Amino acid sequence: xxxxxxxxxxxxxxxxxxxxxxxxxxxxxxxxxxxxxxxxxxxxxxxxxxxxxxxxxxxxxxxxxxxxxxxxxxxxxxxxxxxxxxxxxxxxxxxxxxxxxxxxxxxxxxxxxxxxxxxxxxxxxxxxxxxxxxxxxxxxxxxxxxxxxxxxxxxxxxxxxxxxxxxxxxxxxxxxxxxxxxxxxxxxxxxxxxxxxxxxxxxxxxxxxxxxxxxxxxxxxxxxxxxxxxxxxxxxxxxxxxxxxxxxxxxxxxxxxxxxxxxxxxxxxxxxxxxxxxxxxxxxxxxxxxxxxxxxxxxxxxxxxxxxxxxxxxxxxxxxxxxxxxxxxxxxxxxxxxxxxxxxxxxxxxxxxxxxxxxxxxxxxxxxxxxxxxxxxxxxxxxxxxxxxxxxxxxxxxxxxxxxxxxxxxxxxxxxxxxxxxxxxxxxxxxxxxxxxxxxxxxxxxxxxxxxxxxxxxxxxxxxxxxxxxxxxxxxxxxxxxxxxxxxxxxxxxxxxxxxxxxxxxxxxxxxxxxxxxxxxxxxxxxxxxxxxxxxxxxxxxxxxxxxxxxxxxxxxxxxxxxxxxxxxxxxxxxxxxxxxxxxxxxxxxxxxxxxxxxxxxxxxxxxxxxxxxxxxxxxxxxxxxxxxxxxxxxxxxxxxxxxxxxxxxxxxxxxxxxxxxxxxxxxxxxxxxxxxxxxxxxxxxxxxxxxxxxxxxxxxxxxxxxxxxxxxxxxxxxxxxxxxxxxxxxxxxxxxxxxxxxxxxxxxxxxxxxxxxxxxxxxxxxxxxxx
Numbered sequence: 023x024x025x026x027x028x029x030x031x032x033x034x035x036x037x038x039x040x041x042x043x044x045x046x047x048x049x050x051x052x053x054x055x056x057x058x059x060x061x062x063x064x065x066x067x068x069x070x071x072x073x074x075x076x077x078x079x080x081x082x083x084x085x086x087x088x089x090x091x092x093x094x095x096x097x098x099x100x101x102x103x104x105x106x107x108x109x110x111x112x113x114x115x116x117x118x119x120x121x122x123x124x125x126x127x128x129x130x131x132x133x134x135x136x137x138x139x140x141x142x143x144x145x146x147x148x149x150x151x152x153x154x155x156x157x158x159x160x161x162x163x164x165x166x167x168x169x170x171x172x173x174x175x176x177x178x179x180x181x182x183x184x185x186x187x188x189x190x191x192x193x194x195x196x197x198x199x200x201x202x203x204x205x206x207x208x209x210x211x212x213x214x215x216x217x218x219x220x221x222x223x224x225x226x227x228x229x230x231x232x233x234x235x236x237x238x239x240x241x242x243x244x245x246x247x248x249x250x251x252x253x254x255x256x257x258x259x260x261x262x263x264x265x266x267x268x269x270x271x272x273x274x275x276x277x278x279x280x281x282x283x284x285x286x287x288x289x290x291x292x293x294x295x296x297x298x299x300x301x302x303x304x305x306x307x308x309x310x311x312x313x314x315x316x317x318x319x320x321x322x323x324x325x326x327x328x329x330x331x332x333x334x335x336x337x338x339x340x341x342x343x344x345x346x347x348x349x350x351x352x353x354x355x356x357x358x359x360x361x362x363x364x365x366x367x368x369x370x371x372x373x374x375x376x377x378x379x380x381x382x383x384x385x386x387x388x389x390x391x392x393x394x395x396x397x398x399x400x401x402x403x404x405x406x407x408x409x410x411x412x413x414x415x416x417x418x419x420x421x422x423x424x425x426x427x428x429x430x431x432x433x434x435x436x437x438x439x440x441x442x443x444x445x446x447x448x449x450x451x452x453x454x455x456x457x458x459x460x461x462x463x464x465x466x467x468x469x470x471x472x473x474x475x476x477x478x479x480x481x482x483x484x485x486x487x488x489x490x491x492x493x494x495x496x497x498x499x500x501x502x503x504x505x506x507x508x509x510x511x512x513x514x515x516x517x518x519x520x521x522x523x524x525x526x527x528x529x530x531x532x533x534x535x536x537x538x539x540x541x542x543x544x545x546x547x548x549x550x551x552x553x554x555x556x557x558x559x560x561x562x563x564x565x566x567x568x569x570x571x572x573x574x575x576x577x578x579x580x581x582x583x584x585x586x587x588x589x590x591x592x593x594x595x596x597x598x599x600x601x602x603x604x605x606x607x608x609x610x611x612x613x614x615x616x617x618x619x620x621x622x623x624x625x626x627x628x629x630x631x632x633x634x635x636x637x638x639x640x641x642x643x644x645x646x647x648x649x650x651x652x653x654x655x656x657x658x659x660x661x662x663x664x665x666x667x668x669x670x671x672x673x674x675x676x677x678x679x680x681x682x683x684x685x686x687x688x689x690x691x692x693x694x695x696x697x698x699x700x701x702x703x704x705x706x707x708x709x710x711x712x713x714x715x716x717x718x719x720x721x722x723x724x725x726x727x728x729x730x731x732x733x734x735x736x737x738x739x740x741x742x743x744x745x746x747x748x749x750x751x752x753x754x755x756x757x758x759x760x761x762x763x764x765x766x767x768x769x770x771x772x773x774x775x776x777x778x779x780x781x782x783x784x785x786x787x788x789x790x791x792x793x794x
Contacts, residue, residue, distance in 0.1 A: 045356045053349040057342055064338040068331040072308065075257070075330055076297060079310035079323045082253050089247065090261070091315045093144065094221065098195050100138045101223040101235045104150070107134065114233060116155050128157075128164050136161035139237060146218050147175060147205075147238045150225075151185070154233075175238075178202040179279070180220060185234065188222055196222045196318055199268035200241045200279045217241040217278065219270055241278070244271040257308075257325030265318040299327070419476070419484065419537050445495045446524040446536040447485040447502065450544060452651035457516035459509070464519075467509055471502060481651050484537060492526050499523050503555030510554075520544055520653035523557045545610035549655040550603055576622065583626050586674030588667065595619070595666050599659055609655060616658045617646050623669050630673065637668055682706065683720045686713075694732060695756040699725055733757065734770045741779045748775045 104110050109131040112123055131150075139148035140161035149160035151167065158165045165174055171182045179201040188196065198220045205214045221237040248259050248271060261271040268281050296311040308330075310323045451464055461480055468475045474486040485502070489495045503521055510517040522544035524536035539558065547556045575594065582591035598619070602612055624642045627634050634642030645665070652658045689705055690697045703710040717725040733755040740751045752763030752775075767775050 046353050049349045049353050049356075053345050056345045060338055060341045060345070064334050067334045071330045071334065072327070075308065075325060076310065078253055079257065079325070080312075082251065082259075083310060083312040083321050083323065085253075086248060086251050086259075087312055087314055087321050089251065090244070090319075090321075093247075094197060094316060094319075097139075097145065097221055097237050097239070098223060101148075101221075101237060102225065104131070104134065104138070104235065105225045107131065109134070110150070113152055113157075113159070114154065119155055119157065124155075128159055132159055132161060132163055135159070144240060144243045145237055146203075146216060146240045148235065149175075150233060150235045152233055173206055176204045176206075177220075178204075185222065185236065194224050195316075197263070197270065197316060198222065199263045199266060199270050202279075203238070219244060241271050245273065245275075249273055256329040257323045260322040260324065262320045262322050263318055264313075264320045270319070419534050442528050443489045443492050443495050443526055444528065444530070444533070444536070445487040445499065445526050446533060446540050447487060447499060448522045448524075448537065448540040448544060449483045449485065449502075449506070449519070450481055450522075450653050451483075451517065451519045452481055452653060454516040457513055459513060459517050464509065467505060471505070473498075484540075486533070495526055499555065499557075503553075506554050515657070518651070518653040518657055519554055520547075521555045522547075523555070525558050544653075546608040548606050549609055549612045550606055579619075580622060580626070583623070583666070583670055583673065584630075586670055586672075588670040588674060591666055591670045592663070595662065599662070612655050613650065613652070613658065616649055616662055619662050620646050620649055620665060623665050626669065626673075632669075632672060637672060638665060683716075686717075690729060690732065694729075694736060695754060697729060697756070729756075730766055731770065734767055737763070737767065737775065738771075738778065741775055742782045751775065 109127040112127040113131065116124060135148050135150070139145040147160060147162075149158050149165075149170070151158050156167060158167050158170045160170070160175075167182055171177070177184075180198065188198075200217050200219050203216055203218050205216070217240075218238040219241045221239055223235040223237065225233055225235055244261065248261065252259060252273070258274040258277075259272065260269050260274070260277070262268070262282070263270050266281075267283070269277050269279060272278055296309070298309050300307050300309060306327045308325045308327055310325075312321050314320055449464075449468065451461070453459060453461065464483070465475075465477070468483055468485065471485065476484045476486075478484055487495050487498055489498065499521075506519055506521055510519050522540045524540035524543070527533075527536050543556050543558055575598065579591060579594050581587075582594060598615070602615055607615070624634070624645055626632075627637065627642050634640070634645070638645050640648065649658055649661060652661075686702055686706065689702060693701070699710040699713055702708075703713050706713070708716075714725050717723070717728065721728060723731075736755045737751050740746055740754060741748075744751075746754070748764070749760040752758075752760050755763075757763035757766070764774055767773075767778070771778060773781070
């Protein structure tokens with residue numbers, strides 16, 4: 023025994039090695055698939071995230087550009103409205119502050135500036151510089167320019183000279199980068215620091231003097247507006263001065279007022295809207311830019327790519343690490359557990375050799391040997407053993423089951439505990455040659471219904487339903503009817519299907535009777551009842567009308583068909599079909615009626631020797647079995663009409679063709695010398711080419727061969743029975759050229775006319791001598 027075990031363990035050594043290798047390879051392949059799929063998902067996620075961020079940036083740029091442009095334009099329009107004010111015009115016209123109305127005009131204009139701007143929390147201050155009187159008029163009063171710029175409202179980056187130069191550039195209006203200002207009330211008043219964005223309005227062109235207005239917009243308000251509207255994903259937003267490459271306002275507060283390099287950021291500010299990426303240091307950034315309607319303004323969003331892709335990449339790295347760790351741990355534990363398998367596996371090898379289907383080849387792999395034989399045994403089992411439920415259903419349908427069988431099977435199998443409401447459903451189907459569906463498709467549909475199915479024939483299957491409640495049975499059958507309707511959707515002319523349900527019963531022994539009742543439901547349903555699903559309800563049953571065709575109608579129908587009377591046969595056929603509907607004929611009787619009608623048509627086909635394949639599209643003896651598979655009376659009616667019409671037209675054409683060919687042959691016999699294609703075509707009102715083809719089709723020979731044969735036969739009679747010369751004989755039978763006549767005669771008879779005449783005369787003279 024120990025020796026046997028050692029031999030089997032040695033025999034399975036190659037199996038152990040191969041198994042370990044297969045385990046590692048499977049873990050490795052699985053790991054690679056998981057890593058590739060994870061990397062693919064990560065790349066796609068990053069791609070989608072960047073595209074979503076770009077779309078968000080574009081939407082935000084459109085919104086914030088529209089909002090800020092509207093704000094700046096509103097402030098500009100207010101400034102230009104001051105230039106037409108009477109007090110403003112009075113001050114422009116003055117040359118000295120001591121002039122009359124200076125105080126009142128400056129007071130009124132100062133109040134108007136305060137009402138227009140200072141009351142607006144977006145504007146911190148607004149003033150007008152009058153060059154003619156060297157005065158600054160602000161919302162808070164009038165000031166000496168030196169005092170205003172140096173003490174009262176001191177700009178960090180913009181002294182008074184800057185504004186004079188900016189005005190000299192000729193621009194009507196411009197917005198400048200943010201700067202800090204210090205405001206002070208009086209010489210020793212409280213000092214206040216604030217960041218503002220200056221808006222310069224050149225109003226000298228309106229007043230014909232070098233005057234300008236500065237509207238100091240609170241930068242904090244612009245920042246709040248930008249930040250509140252922010253729908254971007256993890257990006258910094260900048261309002262930029264594209265003329266001086268400076269940041270006017272930004273969500274990155276430390277960059278406020280700083281300069282930037284447009285080339286480093288790869289921005290094309292002259293074209294307006296730009297999307298690009300830039301590498302600054304070791305970081306990559308996604309940039310979105312849009313120009314404002316103000317020629318020196320633009321909106322820029324800068325998003326670090328790692329802010330968008332970082333979480334996904336980190337997740338990918340962790341996932342790959344976990345997958346690799348999983349592979350290593352799985353391989354390690356599989357190798358350990360494999361060691362405990364091979365002692366019992368050696369016994370399996372011994373048992374397998376006892377009943378294997380093929381002998382073991384020396385030097386082969388034990389592993390492949392076991393796998394091959396297990397696969398073969400499994401396949402053999404599946405092919406040779408039908409399911410228990412199909413066997414049971416077959417026995418029940420054939421009344422081969424009793425209480426003892428049922429009790430034993432109920433104790434062993436759960437199926438028989440599924441309920442005591444039982445029903446049998448019969449599914450009948452037929453497929454035409456042009457159908458894209460097949461019986462295999464229907465079998466898959468029924469198999470997917472998870473009910474026992476038994477195929478009675480190629481065209482009939484039986485399903486067994488078992489539920490706890492009758493409502494559940496009816497619901498399942500209705501669902502089957504819906505699935506069947508969907509199955510033939512689009513192919514109602516090529517797939518014919520009907521589903522019949524038996525009454526609900528409670529004992530398995532009643533299965534055979536239930537099957538008969540389900541079949542009766544389909545057989546006795548009314549031809550006027552449309553649909554696919556039929557039950558034992560009274561409204562679906564037809565009458566007991568007979569399918570018998572009266573002898574006089576049958577004789578009349580045969581007569582119409584045999585004489586090619588298309589209208590008569592169609593009218594009588596419709597009369598028979600209408601009577602079937604009027605009588606509410608059962609489907610089974612109607613099928614018999616249709617079979618009898620087609621039998622009559624097939625009989626005429628055989629009698630007349632018509633090619634049934636060309637007429638019916640199938641051999642004539644297959645027509646009646648073919649219609650027997652139909653489950654839709656409308657299709658059966660349509661087939662009967664098509665066959666009767668095709669057969670009647672065919673016979674009608676035969677009769678007309680026979681009449682025409684006989685007329686042509688009589689004409690040729692009576693006018694042999696002058697008969698040709700042209701004369702016959704004119705005589706029968708036909709085309710000459712058609713006459714030639716028609717002759718070939720009806721007689722099997724060409725027109726020329728036929729008429730030459732007649733002429734040579736007539737010439738032979740004249741050569742023997744008259745003293746006419748060969749030339750005269752040729753003319754009398756239709757050859758105007760003697761040489762042509764001789765050539766044709768020799769071609770058909772293998773001798774010349776003279777040789778034929780001499781041979782005939784010699785035979786005639788030899789005959790009496792022999793008799794004497």
